[in-house]
Amino acid sequence: MRCHGLTVHGSNHRGFCVPTVSPVFLRPTRPVTRISFPKATLKNEGLVMELSFYELLGIPESGSLMEIKNAYKQLARKYHPDVSPPGRVEEYTKRFIQVQEAYETLSDPSRRAMYDHDMAKGINFAFNARRRRNYHDQHMKSALVLSLLRAGIINTNLIYSVIKAVGFEKVVEQKSEWKSRWQSQLSELKRRSSSKEGGGNMSWAARMRQQRDELANES
Amino acid sequence: MGEPAYIVTSDSETTGEEKSSTFSEIAIGIDIGTSQCSVAMWSGSGVELLKNTGNQKTMKSFVTFKGNTPSGGVSSQLSYEDEMLSGASIFNMKRLIGRVDTDPVVQACKNLPFLVQTLDIGVRPFIAALGNNVWRSTTPEEVLAIFLVELRAMIEAQLKRRIRNVVLTVPVSFSRFQLTRIERSCAMAGLHVLRLMPEPTAVALLYAQQQQQSSHDNMGSGMEKIALIFNMGAGYCDVAVTATAGGVSQIKALAGSTIGGEDLLQNMMRHLLPESENLFRNHGVSEIKRMGLLRVATQDAIHQLSSLNSVRVDVDLGDDMKICKTVNREEFEEVNRKVFEKCESLIIQCLKEAKVEVEDLNDVIIVGGCSYIPRVKSLVANVCRRNEFYKGMHPLEAAVCGAAVEGAVASGINDPLGNLDLLTIQATPLAIGIRADGNKFVPVIPKDTAIPARKELVFTTVHDNQTEALIIVYEGEGEKAEENHLLGYFKIMGIPAAPKGIPEINVCMDINAANVLRVLAGVVMPGSRKPAVPVMEVRMPSVDDGHGWCAEALNRSYGATLDLVTLRKIAL
Numbered sequence: 164m165r166c167h168g169l170t171v172h173g174s175n176h177r178g179f180c181v182p183t184v185s186p187v188f189l190r191p192t193r194p195v196t197r198i199s200f201p202k203a204t205l206k207n208e209g210l211v212m213e214l215s216f217y218e219l220l221g222i223p224e225s226g227s228l229m230e231i232k233n234a235y236k237q238l239a240r241k242y243h244p245d246v247s248p249p250g251r252v253e254e255y256t257k258r259f260i261q262v263q264e265a266y267e268t269l270s271d272p273s274r275r276a277m278y279d280h281d282m283a284k285g286i287n288f289a290f291n292a293r294r295r296r297n298y299h300d301q302h303m304k305s306a307l308v309l310s311l312l313r314a315g316i317i318n319t320n321l322i323y324s325v326i327k328a329v330g331f332e333k334v335v336e337q338k339s340e341w342k343s344r345w346q347s348q349l350s351e352l353k354r355r356s357s358s359k360e361g362g363g364n365m366s367w368a369a370r371m372r373q374q375r376d377e378l379a380n381e382s
Numbered sequence: 383m384g385e386p387a388y389i390v391t392s393d394s395e396t397t398g399e400e401k402s403s404t405f406s407e408i409a410i411g412i413d414i415g416t417s418q419c420s421v422a423m424w425s426g427s428g429v430e431l432l433k434n435t436g437n438q439k440t441m442k443s444f445v446t447f448k449g450n451t452p453s454g455g456v457s458s459q460l461s462y463e464d465e466m467l468s469g470a471s472i473f474n475m476k477r478l479i480g481r482v483d484t485d486p487v488v489q490a491c492k493n494l495p496f497l498v499q500t501l502d503i504g505v506r507p508f509i510a511a512l513g514n515n516v517w518r519s520t521t522p523e524e525v526l527a528i529f530l531v532e533l534r535a536m537i538e539a540q541l542k543r544r545i546r547n548v549v550l551t552v553p554v555s556f557s558r559f560q561l562t563r564i565e566r567s568c569a570m571a572g573l574h575v576l577r578l579m580p581e582p583t584a585v586a587l588l589y590a591q592q593q594q595q596s597s598h599d600n601m602g603s604g605m606e607k608i609a610l611i612f613n614m615g616a617g618y619c620d621v622a623v624t625a626t627a628g629g630v631s632q633i634k635a636l637a638g639s640t641i642g643g644e645d646l647l648q649n650m651m652r653h654l655l656p657e658s659e660n661l662f663r664n665h666g667v668s669e670i671k672r673m674g675l676l677r678v679a680t681q682d683a684i685h686q687l688s689s690l691n692s693v694r695v696d697v698d699l700g701d702d703m704k705i706c707k708t709v710n711r712e713e714f715e716e717v718n719r720k721v722f723e724k725c726e727s728l729i730i731q732c733l734k735e736a737k738v739e740v741e742d743l744n745d746v747i748i749v750g751g752c753s754y755i756p757r758v759k760s761l762v763a764n765v766c767r768r769n770e771f772y773k774g775m776h777p778l779e780a781a782v783c784g785a786a787v788e789g790a791v792a793s794g795i796n797d798p799l800g801n802l803d804l805l806t807i808q809a810t811p812l813a814i815g816i817r818a819d820g821n822k823f824v825p826v827i828p829k830d831t832a833i834p835a836r837k838e839l840v841f842t843t844v845h846d847n848q849t850e851a852l853i854i855v856y857e858g859e860g861e862k863a864e865e866n867h868l869l870g871y872f873k874i875m876g877i878p879a880a881p882k883g884i885p886e887i888n889v890c891m892d893i894n895a896a897n898v899l900r901v902l903a904g905v906v907m908p909g910s911r912k913p914a915v916p917v918m919e920v921r922m923p924s925v926d927d928g929h930g931w932c933a934e935a936l937n938r939s940y941g942a943t944l945d946l947v948t949l950r951k952i953a954l
Contacts, residue, residue: 229606232606232625232627233627236627236628236630236632237628239632239805240628240630240803240805243807243895244834244895245791245792245805245806246805252895256894256895259834260836263832263835
């Protein structure tokens with residue numbers, strides 16, 4: 164059940180093409196399979212996977228924090244099960260959880276910066292609860308592997324054998340230190356620019372705290 | 383259509399016509415406090431508090447077992463203070479409900495002037511009321527149900543119609559198991575719970591309504607307003623941070639603890655009579671009377687200390703036991719220093735979890751019976767760096783009014799003036815997770831997650847060829863599993879033989895719109911797309927009253943043989 168006919172007001176499709184990147188894994192040398200839990204429960208698959216968080220909220224990618232908050236509250240009024248029409252509670256509950264996810268990511272300047280960064284790189288970062296959970300942990304590693312992939316050093320078919328055969332893990336670990344330093348500078352810049360637009364009214368203490376949180380997440 | 387074979391009593395009253403009846407624009411909110419209780423109703427255009435035959439808006443929460451019919455504080459003509467001296471009255475149900483006898487809160491209840499007996503092994507405490515020299519046993523659920531039946535009779539007499547659906551307020555720190563006990567009491571009283579609302583979130587909803595009304599008046603832009611709500615009653619202290627805009631109240635964080643006026647009272651009693659606990663241990667008739675006398679005198683003193691700087695306590699406990707002491711406010715504050723410190727830490731914790739700075743707060747709302755205590759006011763003011771609190775809410779009525787508003791919203795009542803264009807986005811007050819990584823509590827749904835929610839986490843085996851895994855579900859904030867509330871457990875069987883760390887045990891937790899928690903677990907072997915065994919789906923909480931006992935037994939019997947660890951390396 165796909166929701167192509169969805170009207171998220173104000174959504175701007177910018178022809179943003181999402182290439183299918185086969186999932187990459189560092190260490191576990193294998194993919195983790197998603198289980199489709201029984202229908203009685205929520206199912207993420209095939210809902211609005213192709214919408215970006217911005218599209219979900221129906222705001223432009225340059226949207227300010229204020230716009231994000233307003234869009235979230237408006238959509239909550241629409242999809243929250245307390246106010247949704249009786250026959251559509253289950254469907255709207257799914258939508259609500261997605262909107263919530265989008266809001267949580269985009270309303271946090273550092274997470275938004277990383278999301279934007281990944282989107283610019285063409286990784287499909289639509290709704291996926293588990294992905295987000297490991298977002299911080301996995302982000303640096305994946306960025307590195309992706310850049311290696313793009314540089315043609317390794318390809319997707321080879322990646323597992325490369326990791327195993329040449330002890331790639333160690334190389335990755337050494338490199339990732341340098342990489343993460345660079346990365347943190349980048350995300351800091353992104354964060355700054357986005358907080359200038361959106362979170363400009365944050366207090367000094369709030370900014371400091373966020374910076375500290377970010378560091379904690381990266382280490 | 384034939385007649386149904388039989389009718390289940392509790393469901394027979396509601397046949398769906400109630401909603402479409404002409405009276406459907408009435409919604410009921412009930413706030414059963416540890417010491418006081420009130421009922422509010424949404425009727426047409428606004429909230430109104432109901433009064434009992436004694437013209438009281440707030441009624442004492444207690445039930446007296448005398449003769450054949452127990453009577454509660456709703457209808458009782460006798461004063462609460464007198465009833466208490468005989469051992470026939472049971473109160474503080476909210477502190478006892480859904481707790482096991484190893485719980486320190488239950489242990490502290492042993493100082494109350496009725497019987498609370500514990501075996502200290504993690505089973506339900508035995509409670510009893512004294513009548514005609516007989517200890518008659520009862521349960522907290524039963525006492526609460528008796529009280530609710532009285533409330534219901536009072537409401538129905540006034541509205542001249544049957545009621546069934548109610549919204550109840552509950553403390554933030556209640557576990558899901560405790561919530562099921564409240565639901566059970568309501569069912570025993572023939573009431574259907576529309577929502578169980580953490581108390582400060584009910585206040586938050588009322589705040590959202592007031593904000594929306596005032597923004598209508600000023601043609602405001604619907605700016606987001608952040609408020610901190612501090613609620614301290616006799617039994618519990620709760621804090622919430624809410625972000626409100628356009629009638630939507632988004633609960634950013636919740637914090638709560640079992641501290642309240644009851645602790646202040648017990649600390650003060652100990653201060654006045656250091657040996658009090660030992661003296662009352664035997665629960666004889668005269669001891670109960672003494673305990674009651676001391677309690678009443680101490681309570682009076684605390685009330686007076688809210689306006690006076692010092693107060694004289696003069697009470698004759700009989701048997702040449704007399705207390706004649708002057709206590710001042712500083713003493714009271716010093717005796718209860720730890721309680722007040724805990725209040726402060728709850729506020730700080732809640733702000734931190736909400737990622738809100740003190741200077742970002744638009745309003746600070748302080749409600750509950752303890753909000754009259756000067757020290758409580760000053761500590762909230764200090765932490766929030768504020769000279770003034772939000773005005774426009776009655777400290778004892780805000781929660782119950784919010785509950786009535788939620789009842790109106792949840793039952794789909796339409797208000798032409800837009801006063802019900804409201805929504806609360808609730809958050810989980812406690813994290814929910816499983817025991818893994820040794821004896822750790824690993825949250826799957828973190829604290830302060832918006833409801834409805836669905837989250838999952840992947841675990842793996844700790845032994846080679848481990849074919850079974852025990853999923854023990856807990857709720858709480860503790861790092862170690864046993865520091866949290868046990869919600870239930872089940873076993874996954876038939877995990878294909880494999881070296882440790884290979885099978886993936888996917889644990890998913892789902893809280894739906896009705897706040898029902900389901901735990902799902904499936905096993906996947908690498909390279910396969912399908913679960914190796916059928917997925918388990920368990921509705922929680924599934925434990926019964928002996929859950930403290932049960933958690934210990936599980937640990938003893940299984941130790942680490944059926945353990946799991948988190949599988950950190952997950953696909954990006």
